[in-house]
Amino acid sequence: MTYSQRLSGGASLSEVLYLEQQIDQIKEEHVVAVEKLKQYEQVAENEQTKVLQKKIADAKQHVNMLSARLEELENTLDELVD
Numbered sequence: 001m002t003y004s005q006r007l008s009g010g011a012s013l014s015e016v017l018y019l020e021q022q023i024d025q026i027k028e029e030h031v032v033a034v035e036k037l038k039q040y041e042q043v044a045e046n047e048q049t050k051v052l053q054k055k056i057a058d059a060k061q062h063v064n065m066l067s068a069r070l071e072e073l074e075n076t077l078d079e080l081v082d
Helices: 003-008 013-081
Strands: none
Touching: none
């Protein structure tokens, strides 16, 4: 609906101007909200990456510990058998 159609439809100039101002304000807020959302998503991705990196590091450490313990036990068994 065009500006003149709104006025001819019974809307007052002040109502139209108020609504247009509200629309502009909401559009600006929407742009800001979208940017914040993108930032939050990036932070979430970074945090998830950090969490996964920590889990990977912990798993590697655990595997290394188990490998060392296994080697130690196998060596002990070899000594007992010899």
